[in-house]
Amino acid sequence: MLLINKPLKWTSFDVVGKIRNSLKPLKLKVGHAGTLDPLATGLLIICTGKLTKQIDVFQAEEKEYTGTMTLGATTPSFDLETEIDANFEIGNLTSEMIYAATAQFTGDIEQFPPAHSAIKVNGERLYVKARLGEEVELRKRAVTVSEFEITRIELPEVDFRVVCSKGTYIRSLVSDFGKALNNGAYLSKLTRTRSGNFKLSDAYEVADLVQYLKAKREESKTEK
Numbered sequence: 001m002l003l004i005n006k007p008l009k010w011t012s013f014d015v016v017g018k019i020r021n022s023l024k025p026l027k028l029k030v031g032h033a034g035t036l037d038p039l040a041t042g043l044l045i046i047c048t049g050k051l052t053k054q055i056d057v058f059q060a061e062e063k064e065y066t067g068t069m070t071l072g073a074t075t076p077s078f079d080l081e082t083e084i085d086a087n088f089e090i091g092n093l094t095s096e097m098i099y100a101a102t103a104q105f106t107g108d109i110e111q112f113p114p115a116h117s118a119i120k121v122n123g124e125r126l127y128v129k130a131r132l133g134e135e136v137e138l139r140k141r142a143v144t145v146s147e148f149e150i151t152r153i154e155l156p157e158v159d160f161r162v163v164c165s166k167g168t169y170i171r172s173l174v175s176d177f178g179k180a181l182n183n184g185a186y187l188s189k190l191t192r193t194r195s196g197n198f199k200l201s202d203a204y205e206v207a208d209l210v211q212y213l214k215a216k217r218e219e220s221k222t223e224k
Helices: 012-022 049-059 095-105 126-131 170-180 206-223
Strands: 002-006 030-032 041-048 063-071 107-111 141-154 157-164 185-195
Touching (some): 012 041, 063 170, 095 170, 157 170
Parallel strands (some): 041 185
Antiparallel strands (some): 030 041, 063 185
């Protein structure tokens, strides 16, 4: 198992490919336990070899995220991937309203996945259909948000910390949060800080891990 701090704008598959190339000439299976969007950073669990058989176990564990939402606007993707499509007045929003709104999103809730997501419908990922302008009927998903904490309010920005179950879309949570305030919101920053008992503070930067793996490979050649 390798714990990685996924860089901004990298896909989870980009990280898997980088690690796989760093392990050559070994032909190990490499996979990740829980996708992070390209615009998200933070903890990505990489499994190699026989441990790839346990990926589903690691994916099912509770997650923790910190992030920033921007109030007063919406985007089709619920984040910065797409341009703002609507603006709202935020002058009437108070800190008390923002803190209070978290209550309805704590516990067992239902949410629609974003249209710009990696979920497959009829064998094709939703974001592919969304980028082609195709409409897709989305189905609600049951998820659990055990903690939803507001950590900073400097409108239009609001920082938060969320602890949630597998399958929770933070982008959808943020979008629904904006609607609950009779306003709009999109996700402007997101970091996964924990997955199960594994923490971001114990993760490698990609470049550091690649360097380490190369050094171990050279060391192995010297010993032979």
